[in-house]
Amino acid sequence: MSLRVVARIKARAETVSEVRELLSSLVEPTRKEFGCITYELLQNTEDPTDFTFVEEWETDEALASHAASDHIEAIGPRLRPVVVDAPDIRTYLLVK
Amino acid sequence: MSLRVVARIKARAETVSEVRELLSSLVEPTRKEFGCITYELLQNTEDPTDFTFVEEWETDEALASHAASDHIEAIGPRLRPVVVDAPDIRTYLLVK
Numbered sequence: 001m002s003l004r005v006v007a008r009i010k011a012r013a014e015t016v017s018e019v020r021e022l023l024s025s026l027v028e029p030t031r032k033e034f035g036c037i038t039y040e041l042l043q044n045t046e047d048p049t050d051f052t053f054v055e056e057w058e059t060d061e062a063l064a065s066h067a068a069s070d071h072i073e074a075i076g077p078r079l080r081p082v083v084v085d086a087p088d089i090r091t092y093l094l095v096k
Numbered sequence: 097m098s099l100r101v102v103a104r105i106k107a108r109a110e111t112v113s114e115v116r117e118l119l120s121s122l123v124e125p126t127r128k129e130f131g132c133i134t135y136e137l138l139q140n141t142e143d144p145t146d147f148t149f150v151e152e153w154e155t156d157e158a159l160a161s162h163a164a165s166d167h168i169e170a171i172g173p174r175l176r177p178v179v180v181d182a183p184d185i186r187t188y189l190l191v192k
Contacts, residue, residue: 004138006102006148020191027192042100042188052102052188054150092138092148095116096123 002037003063004092005055015082016048022078023051029071035062049084063091098133099159100188101151111178112144118175119147125167131158145180159187 011019023041030039037056044050057063066072107115119137126135133152140146153159162168 003141004136004150006138006150024192040100041191042102043191045099045187045189047186050186051191052186054100054102090143090146090148091141093141095137095139095147096120 001093003057003060004094005053005057005063006090006092007053007055008088009051009053009079010084011049011051012082012084013049018082019049019051019079022075022082023053026071026075029069030066033062033066033069035059036066097189099153099156100190101149101153101159102186102188103149103151104184105147105149105175106180107145107147108178108180109145114178115145115147115175118171118178119149122167122171125165126162129158129162129165131155132162 009019009023020043027039027041030036035058037058038054039056040054042052042054044052057066105115105119116139123135123137126132131154133154134150135152136150138148138150140148153162
Protein backbone atom coordinates (compact mmCIF):
# COMPACT_ATOMS: atom_id res chain seq x y z
CA MET A 1 0.00 0.00 0.00
CA SER A 2 1.27 3.49 -0.80
CA LEU A 3 2.34 5.85 1.98
CA ARG A 4 0.81 9.27 2.55
CA VAL A 5 2.53 12.27 4.09
CA VAL A 6 1.09 15.51 5.41
CA ALA A 7 3.85 18.02 6.21
CA ARG A 8 3.09 21.38 7.81
CA ILE A 9 5.49 24.29 7.57
CA LYS A 10 4.79 27.56 9.39
CA ALA A 11 6.31 30.76 7.98
CA ARG A 12 6.93 33.90 9.99
CA ALA A 13 4.47 36.68 9.09
CA GLU A 14 7.24 38.66 7.39
CA THR A 15 8.64 35.72 5.43
CA VAL A 16 5.52 34.27 3.78
CA SER A 17 6.60 35.11 0.22
CA GLU A 18 10.09 33.75 0.74
CA VAL A 19 8.82 30.50 2.28
CA ARG A 20 6.28 30.13 -0.52
CA GLU A 21 9.05 30.45 -3.11
CA LEU A 22 11.36 28.05 -1.32
CA LEU A 23 8.67 25.39 -0.87
CA SER A 24 7.42 25.85 -4.44
CA SER A 25 10.93 25.17 -5.71
CA LEU A 26 10.69 21.63 -4.29
CA VAL A 27 7.64 20.63 -6.29
CA GLU A 28 9.08 19.97 -9.74
CA PRO A 29 12.21 18.05 -8.71
CA THR A 30 10.21 16.01 -6.19
CA ARG A 31 7.55 15.02 -8.73
CA LYS A 32 10.34 13.66 -10.91
CA GLU A 33 11.60 11.38 -8.12
CA PHE A 34 11.13 7.64 -8.43
CA GLY A 35 8.04 6.50 -6.52
CA CYS A 36 6.42 9.92 -6.14
CA ILE A 37 2.68 9.63 -6.88
CA THR A 38 1.47 13.02 -5.55
CA TYR A 39 3.30 16.07 -4.20
CA GLU A 40 1.16 19.17 -3.76
CA LEU A 41 1.88 22.40 -1.93
CA LEU A 42 -1.13 24.03 -0.22
CA GLN A 43 -1.55 27.38 1.57
CA ASN A 44 -4.17 27.96 4.28
CA THR A 45 -6.97 30.26 3.09
CA GLU A 46 -7.30 31.88 6.52
CA ASP A 47 -3.66 31.95 7.60
CA PRO A 48 -1.15 32.56 4.79
CA THR A 49 1.77 31.58 7.06
CA ASP A 50 0.43 27.99 7.17
CA PHE A 51 1.75 25.76 4.34
CA THR A 52 1.11 22.05 3.88
CA PHE A 53 2.46 19.44 1.54
CA VAL A 54 0.11 16.56 0.75
CA GLU A 55 2.13 13.65 -0.60
CA GLU A 56 1.76 10.08 -1.76
CA TRP A 57 4.70 7.69 -2.22
CA GLU A 58 4.77 4.20 -3.66
CA THR A 59 7.02 2.71 -0.95
CA ASP A 60 8.94 3.44 2.27
CA GLU A 61 12.13 3.36 0.23
CA ALA A 62 10.88 6.05 -2.16
CA LEU A 63 9.97 8.30 0.77
CA ALA A 64 13.33 7.69 2.45
CA SER A 65 15.11 8.51 -0.79
CA HIS A 66 13.11 11.75 -1.07
CA ALA A 67 14.04 12.73 2.51
CA ALA A 68 17.71 12.26 1.59
CA SER A 69 17.47 13.95 -1.83
CA ASP A 70 19.74 16.83 -2.80
CA HIS A 71 16.84 19.31 -3.03
CA ILE A 72 15.50 18.43 0.43
CA GLU A 73 18.99 18.48 1.96
CA ALA A 74 19.70 21.85 0.38
CA ILE A 75 16.48 23.52 1.48
CA GLY A 76 16.97 22.92 5.23
CA PRO A 77 19.51 25.66 5.91
CA ARG A 78 17.55 28.12 3.75
CA LEU A 79 14.22 27.38 5.46
CA ARG A 80 15.32 27.32 9.10
CA PRO A 81 15.77 31.10 9.46
CA VAL A 82 12.39 31.91 7.89
CA VAL A 83 10.05 29.38 9.53
CA VAL A 84 8.55 28.91 12.98
CA ASP A 85 9.58 25.62 14.59
CA ALA A 86 10.57 22.44 12.80
CA PRO A 87 8.20 21.13 10.12
CA ASP A 88 5.43 18.81 11.39
CA ILE A 89 5.82 15.79 9.11
CA ARG A 90 3.48 12.83 9.60
CA THR A 91 3.19 9.59 7.67
CA TYR A 92 -0.10 7.80 7.13
CA LEU A 93 -1.76 4.80 5.57
CA LEU A 94 -5.09 5.02 3.80
CA VAL A 95 -7.95 3.64 5.92
CA LYS A 96 -10.61 4.23 3.30
CA MET B 97 -9.94 26.74 -8.20
CA SER B 98 -10.94 23.79 -6.03
CA LEU B 99 -10.65 23.94 -2.24
CA ARG B 100 -8.54 21.53 -0.19
CA VAL B 101 -9.21 20.50 3.38
CA VAL B 102 -6.99 18.71 5.88
CA ALA B 103 -8.93 17.70 8.99
CA ARG B 104 -7.22 16.10 11.97
CA ILE B 105 -9.13 14.06 14.54
CA LYS B 106 -7.41 12.68 17.63
CA ALA B 107 -8.87 9.57 19.26
CA ARG B 108 -8.32 8.56 22.86
CA ALA B 109 -5.99 5.57 23.20
CA GLU B 110 -8.88 3.35 24.28
CA THR B 111 -11.27 4.50 21.53
CA VAL B 112 -9.14 4.12 18.39
CA SER B 113 -11.27 1.33 16.89
CA GLU B 114 -14.51 3.17 17.58
CA VAL B 115 -13.22 6.43 16.10
CA ARG B 116 -11.91 4.57 13.06
CA GLU B 117 -15.34 3.02 12.48
CA LEU B 118 -17.17 6.31 12.96
CA LEU B 119 -14.88 8.23 10.62
CA SER B 120 -14.91 5.43 8.05
CA SER B 121 -18.70 5.61 7.97
CA LEU B 122 -18.46 9.15 6.58
CA VAL B 123 -16.47 8.20 3.51
CA GLU B 124 -19.10 6.68 1.24
CA PRO B 125 -21.91 9.21 1.79
CA THR B 126 -19.43 12.09 1.50
CA ARG B 127 -17.99 10.84 -1.79
CA LYS B 128 -21.53 10.85 -3.19
CA GLU B 129 -22.02 14.53 -2.32
CA PHE B 130 -22.20 17.08 -5.09
CA GLY B 131 -18.83 18.77 -5.60
CA CYS B 132 -16.72 16.20 -3.72
CA ILE B 133 -13.55 15.44 -5.70
CA THR B 134 -11.51 13.59 -3.05
CA TYR B 135 -12.32 12.40 0.47
CA GLU B 136 -9.78 10.06 2.01
CA LEU B 137 -9.35 8.89 5.59
CA LEU B 138 -5.75 8.36 6.74
CA GLN B 139 -4.29 6.94 9.96
CA ASN B 140 -0.85 7.89 11.28
CA THR B 141 1.66 5.02 10.96
CA GLU B 142 3.39 5.97 14.23
CA ASP B 143 0.39 7.10 16.28
CA PRO B 144 -2.83 5.15 15.64
CA THR B 145 -4.88 7.75 17.57
CA ASP B 146 -4.09 10.35 14.87
CA PHE B 147 -6.60 10.38 11.98
CA THR B 148 -6.66 12.80 9.05
CA PHE B 149 -9.09 13.44 6.24
CA VAL B 150 -7.57 14.79 3.04
CA GLU B 151 -10.29 16.38 0.95
CA GLU B 152 -10.84 18.28 -2.27
CA TRP B 153 -14.04 20.17 -3.08
CA GLU B 154 -15.08 21.88 -6.29
CA THR B 155 -16.43 25.05 -4.61
CA ASP B 156 -16.97 26.83 -1.28
CA GLU B 157 -20.65 26.00 -1.60
CA ALA B 158 -19.99 22.28 -1.94
CA LEU B 159 -17.81 22.35 1.19
CA ALA B 160 -20.42 24.34 3.12
CA SER B 161 -23.08 21.88 2.06
CA HIS B 162 -20.91 18.98 3.26
CA ALA B 163 -20.39 20.67 6.65
CA ALA B 164 -24.19 20.94 7.00
CA SER B 165 -24.92 17.43 5.67
CA ASP B 166 -26.98 14.94 7.67
CA HIS B 167 -24.04 12.54 8.08
CA ILE B 168 -21.70 15.24 9.42
CA GLU B 169 -24.38 16.66 11.73
CA ALA B 170 -25.16 13.20 13.05
CA ILE B 171 -21.55 12.22 13.75
CA GLY B 172 -20.77 15.15 16.08
CA PRO B 173 -22.52 13.88 19.20
CA ARG B 174 -21.14 10.36 18.62
CA LEU B 175 -17.55 11.57 18.14
CA ARG B 176 -17.30 14.09 20.95
CA PRO B 177 -17.08 11.55 23.80
CA VAL B 178 -14.38 9.47 22.05
CA VAL B 179 -11.98 12.12 20.73
CA VAL B 180 -9.45 14.48 22.27
CA ASP B 181 -10.29 18.13 21.61
CA ALA B 182 -12.26 19.49 18.67
CA PRO B 183 -11.16 18.44 15.17
CA ASP B 184 -8.47 20.64 13.59
CA ILE B 185 -10.04 21.51 10.23
CA ARG B 186 -8.10 23.74 7.84
CA THR B 187 -8.94 24.90 4.34
CA TYR B 188 -6.31 25.47 1.66
CA LEU B 189 -5.74 26.49 -1.91
CA LEU B 190 -3.23 24.74 -4.13
CA VAL B 191 -0.03 26.76 -4.59
CA LYS B 192 1.63 24.29 -6.93
